[in-house]
Amino acid sequence: MTNGDSDAETMHAMTYDRFGGPEVLSATRQPLPKVGPGEVLVRVRCAAVNPVDWKIMAGGLQGMMDTVFPVVPGWDVAGVVERVGIDAPEFSVGDEVMAYARKDYVHGGTFAEFVSVPVRCLARRPSTLSWQQAAGLPLAGLTAYQTLTRLGTREGETVLIHNAAGGVGSLGVQIALALGARVIGTASPANHDRLRALGAEPVAYGDGLTERIRAVAPEGADVVADFVGGVLDTTLSVLADGGRHASIADNTVLEKGGQWMWVRPSGDDLAVLAGWADEGRVSVRVADVFPLARLADAFELSRSGHVHGKIIVTP
CATH class of the missing domain: 3.90.180.10 (Medium-chain alcohol dehydrogenases, catalytic domain)
Known part of the structure; x- marks a missing residue:
């Protein structure tokens, strides 16, 4: 060797x-x-x-x-x-x-x-x-994929991704789009052009975040994926009736009907991401x-x- x-x-x-x-x-x-x-x-x-x-x-x-x-x-x-x-x-x-x-x-x-x-x-x-x-x-992609699929993300739904410009979040944007969803992503203004290029609708962090999300999604978000932590209040304020939410960084979501995620190794799930990469959907x-x-x-x-x-x- x-x-x-x-x-x-x-x-x-x-x-x-x-x-x-x-x-x-x-x-x-x-x-x-x-x-x-x-x-x-x-x-x-x-x-x-x-x-x-x-x-x-x-x-x-x-x-x-x-x-x-x-x-x-x-x-x-x-x-x-x-x-x-x-x-x-x-x-x-x-x-x-x-x-x-x-x-x-x-x-x-x-x-x-x-x-x-x-x-x-x-x-x-x-x-x-x-x-x-x-x-x-693998790790970032599987984290995003398993979060969104365990939440049952479906075609036509509105997905809100917190920290959409981060390593997991940017893959989450691509995966949610591959699942057929509309994607809204929170990020600093410096990253908005990048999120638009990925296919997401960017919303700036900071005071008034709930109002800015509601302005682009008056009916609320069907699915909220938290990839940063510390945003539970915002998540609950924009969640649509019957909506689902999860976090990889905040276990208190369990007290509010959400899922706390920890990524699992899975060659089968990774093969799905590989297929989407070959189709140009994930990079x-x-x-x-x-x-x-x-x-x-x-x-x-x-x-x-x-x-x-x-x-x-x-x-």
Whole structure:
């Protein structure tokens, strides 16, 4: 897999052996991941940064998921199948794939030369997306897709997306349109032209937001997807009779009849997004690209909160 007999079963990876900020990341050599039944080994072409990566590194999910140090962070990947497990007939060596490669515990992630991925997480890379774009689609795309489909978004409905210019929100706009909905998106005025280009009707944040939404949708929104948090009052004030709402950032929606979303790995759902990408309905904006050794810088950029598009890392 790598040069030299002594390196044949190891790989370059970024790891951390304690919780903390980007300073705990180190460039290391790690054993090549084992490939269990129902898994494939993927040679990483690109991996994408998501805020959950550095939040986990800071210990933010200790109460939810077990951690086995040293950790290779990262859940998003696009790459080529290198080995196939004994119960993975769906894929062959050489297949180009992408995945939201979250496992049941935190350990072997995607910021490395290789990653083992359960078949249930995998989909084939759309020919219309670059490696960078394909790596940026899974987690954000699945978050938006599963939110909108679990809310039962139907053709002809009006969908309101909070933070429509963000990484999840911009994909949510495209997915809602692919589902046949009309889309209204909240965003700062600087992002309104971009939202119009995606096909959404932009509405500015700030005082008077409810009135501005009602001005363009007097009957209210049938579906509201909150991809930012802190907007429950606005959601309830513009929700149509019989409307449905969900949030990925505010669990208090449960007290008001909404759903609190946590994205689930699904190769089947990802294949739907891949199909829409090939039809030109879904695309991914790439903001910046870093080499693997500069993962700490990529995390710092993500933490800044001022990124319009996906941050990509290449081994």
